[in-house]
Amino acid sequence: MVHFAPLDYFWTIAYLILMIGAGTIFYRLGKRSESDFFLAGRGLPWWLPAISNFATHTATDTPMWFSGLVYQKGLYGMWYSLFAGWCAISAWVSTRIFRRSLAGTQAEWQTQRFSGLGAELLRGWLAGWQVALSMFIAGWVGIAMGNVCHYAFGWPLWYGLVIFSTLCTIYVIAAGYWGVIIADVQQGITMLIVIILVSIWAAIAAGGPSHIVASLKQMGQNEMLNPFRMTGFMSGDYPALWMITMIVVPFLGGFGMATHFDWFVEAQRIQSARSIRDASYSIWWGTATVIVRNAIWGIAILALYVMTSGKLSAKEAQLGWFIVGFKFFPVGMVGFFFAAILAIHISSIAGILNLGSMYATRDLYHHYINPKATEKKVVWVGRVMTVVVLLGSFFFGMMIGDNIIDWLFFALWLMIAGTWLPNILQVIWWRFNSWGYLSAWIANLGICWLVVWVLPAFGIIPDLPDYQQFWLLIILVAAVYIPITFLTKPDDMDRLVKLYVQTRPIGFWGPVKREAERRGLLQAIDEIDRKAEQMA
Amino acid sequence: MALIKRKWTAHEADEWTKEDWIAIVISPFSYILICMGLAMSFFLLPLGFLLLGIGIVITFIMFFVIDPKLKAVSSGYEKKQHEYLKELERIQRWEEK
Numbered sequence: 001m002v003h004f005a006p007l008d009y010f011w012t013i014a015y016l017i018l019m020i021g022a023g024t025i026f027y028r029l030g031k032r033s034e035s036d037f038f039l040a041g042r043g044l045p046w047w048l049p050a051i052s053n054f055a056t057h058t059a060t061d062t063p064m065w066f067s068g069l070v071y072q073k074g075l076y077g078m079w080y081s082l083f084a085g086w087c088a089i090s091a092w093v094s095t096r097i098f099r100r101s102l103a104g105t106q107a108e109w110q111t112q113r114f115s116g117l118g119a120e121l122l123r124g125w126l127a128g129w130q131v132a133l134s135m136f137i138a139g140w141v142g143i144a145m146g147n148v149c150h151y152a153f154g155w156p157l158w159y160g161l162v163i164f165s166t167l168c169t170i171y172v173i174a175a176g177y178w179g180v181i182i183a184d185v186q187q188g189i190t191m192l193i194v195i196i197l198v199s200i201w202a203a204i205a206a207g208g209p210s211h212i213v214a215s216l217k218q219m220g221q222n223e224m225l226n227p228f229r230m231t232g233f234m235s236g237d238y239p240a241l242w243m244i245t246m247i248v249v250p251f252l253g254g255f256g257m258a259t260h261f262d263w264f265v266e267a268q269r270i271q272s273a274r275s276i277r278d279a280s281y282s283i284w285w286g287t288a289t290v291i292v293r294n295a296i297w298g299i300a301i302l303a304l305y306v307m308t309s310g311k312l313s314a315k316e317a318q319l320g321w322f323i324v325g326f327k328f329f330p331v332g333m334v335g336f337f338f339a340a341i342l343a344i345h346i347s348s349i350a351g352i353l354n355l356g357s358m359y360a361t362r363d364l365y366h367h368y369i370n371p372k373a374t375e376k377k378v379v380w381v382g383r384v385m386t387v388v389v390l391l392g393s394f395f396f397g398m399m400i401g402d403n404i405i406d407w408l409f410f411a412l413w414l415m416i417a418g419t420w421l422p423n424i425l426q427v428i429w430w431r432f433n434s435w436g437y438l439s440a441w442i443a444n445l446g447i448c449w450l451v452v453w454v455l456p457a458f459g460i461i462p463d464l465p466d467y468q469q470f471w472l473l474i475i476l477v478a479a480v481y482i483p484i485t486f487l488t489k490p491d492d493m494d495r496l497v498k499l500y501v502q503t504r505p506i507g508f509w510g511p512v513k514r515e516a517e518r519r520g521l522l523q524a525i526d527e528i529d530r531k532a533e534q535m536a
Numbered sequence: 537m538a539l540i541k542r543k544w545t546a547h548e549a550d551e552w553t554k555e556d557w558i559a560i561v562i563s564p565f566s567y568i569l570i571c572m573g574l575a576m577s578f579f580l581l582p583l584g585f586l587l588l589g590i591g592i593v594i595t596f597i598m599f600f601v602i603d604p605k606l607k608a609v610s611s612g613y614e615k616k617q618h619e620y621l622k623e624l625e626r627i628q629r630w631e632e633k
Contacts (some may be wrong), residue, residue: 292570
């Protein structure tokens with residue numbers, strides 16, 4: 001149990017007031033319009049969404065799974081955290097294309113990229129999926145907070161889940177995305193400072209970097225400092241194919257959209273940036289900060305490994321970073337550490353609640369249910385939907401309980417495995433149509449549960465390692481959507497030409513480009529550019 | 537003709553060119569080298585410092601190559617954005633189609 005001195009209570013309460021106040025103060029901006037409530041008016045300089053990107057992707061569960069993996073596998077475990085690497089290529093490719101589309105959400109993109117009934121079904125599907133996924137992720141992050149509070153204060157799991165998510169809902173309801181962004185800035189800076197401080201404290205407590213290296217050697221665990229170790233192509237604990245999967249899949253995913261569930265969060269930040277360059281930089285630098293953060297965490301966890309002689313159980317190791325902070329921070333600073341945990345938690349929850357609400361409001365309510373709704377009404381529906389997503393998160397949070405890492409790999413990788421390639425094809429290949437894409441989503445949802453949980457449980461297929469499940473899912477789902485794509489008609493050429501002229505997608509768009517040229521559209525756009533340049 | 541084009545018109549910048557591909561290829565290496573290099577550097581491992589150093593240098597090269605083009609893409613596109621947004625708001629409404 002963690003003991004709080006009066007100064008610790010001061011830090012915690014003061015910081016909670018600061019976080020909620022900073023968000024709520026932007027109430028007037030948030031209520032101006034739908035675009036303000038969900039995209040902060042589309043006018044942010046790159047560093048604001050970049051910090052928000054970092055803050056949102058540093059959630060309460062993040063140090064848990066990161067600690068668990070690095071404590072178990074050493075620096076090799078950091079490869080898991082490189083799933084964020086999709087931003088490396090996305091910043092220069094899909095971010096640019098998506099920003100040019102001006103679609104508010106990934107669901108809205110569907111009705112720009114595809115045409116007819118298929119496009120509308122896709123928009124509805126993705127909107128519903130994203131609302132449910134937002135509930136799931138908010139629940140997952142929320143229950144991680146439940147676990148931290150259970151460790152620190154002995155509270156029942158649901159206390160930590162419900163109390164802090166509910167508190168941050170105040171400013172999300174009041175100011176929407178404006179509140180999220182502004183609170184993210186101070187939360188992001190606070191958490192980065194505390195992450196650095198915890199690592200310094202841990203390294204000092206373990207005797208310094210040289211002593212940690214020497215201790216690992218003494219323990220016969222020198223390899224924990226080698227992130228590139230391998231035990232064969234597909235054999236042993238560190239197969240090369242696993243590492244290849246970890247590099248190829250996230251990074252190449254940057255050519256597509258929605259190849260990782262974080263894309264949906266980033267898509268909102270991309271459209272809130274004031275220009276294409278700002279959008280690209282926000283994605284690149286936000287993720288670069290995430291990657292630097294992981295490296296900083298690494299030393300804290302290996303310091304803990306040395307101090308505990310590697311004897312923590314898997315569940316204790318998940319709480320490794322929190323143990324370091326609570327144990328080694330001096331009295332009076334423990335409250336500051338807990339305030340930083342609150343920042344980590346609340347920034348993610350706030351972003352996810354606003355995101356889920358955006359899909360429910362913009363894509364379901366405003367697009368399908370009440371297209372003539374006034375801006376004022378849409379903003380109000382946005383607020384109600386924020387509460388709906390919050391309540392849904394409580395259900396998912398209690399379902400996950402204390403099983404964070406098991407759910408992580410399934411949610412992060414396997415639930416999107418079958419749609420990984422289709423998500424790229426929708427960007428780079430004109431002939432990939434709405435029916436192919438829709439069938440991929442539906443087939444993936446069924447097949448991933450079969451391959452990961454159902455068939456192994458009945459002994460029909462062996463319990464495969466996760467990276468093999470990933471490639472198997474890609475092949476099985478492709479067997480569904482590739483025939484469907486070729487058996488159905490391409491999307492309407494008018495729609496494809498319009499998309500091409502506006503977004504200039506990369507890849508195989510030859511027939512569409514020729515049609516745009518035949519209609520004189522590219523020449524007309526170029527003429528506008530030339531005139532504007534001459535005037536400038 | 538310069539190896540790396542540094543002056544772009546909005547019209548030229550609309551096309552995907554080798555400058556984009558240079559950024560696309562360098563960017564993943566930049567993330568990997570910075571992540572692993574920094575983590576190993578904290579333990580004062582010489583290989584870590586080497587990887588981190590290479591990571592920082594190639595990151596600088598990447599931005600040197602891509603930034604002029606992104607500026608041109610942005611300035612060209614922002615001029616048309618207003619019209620696109622108006623059109624988008626119109627097609628956003630399901631019943632009007």
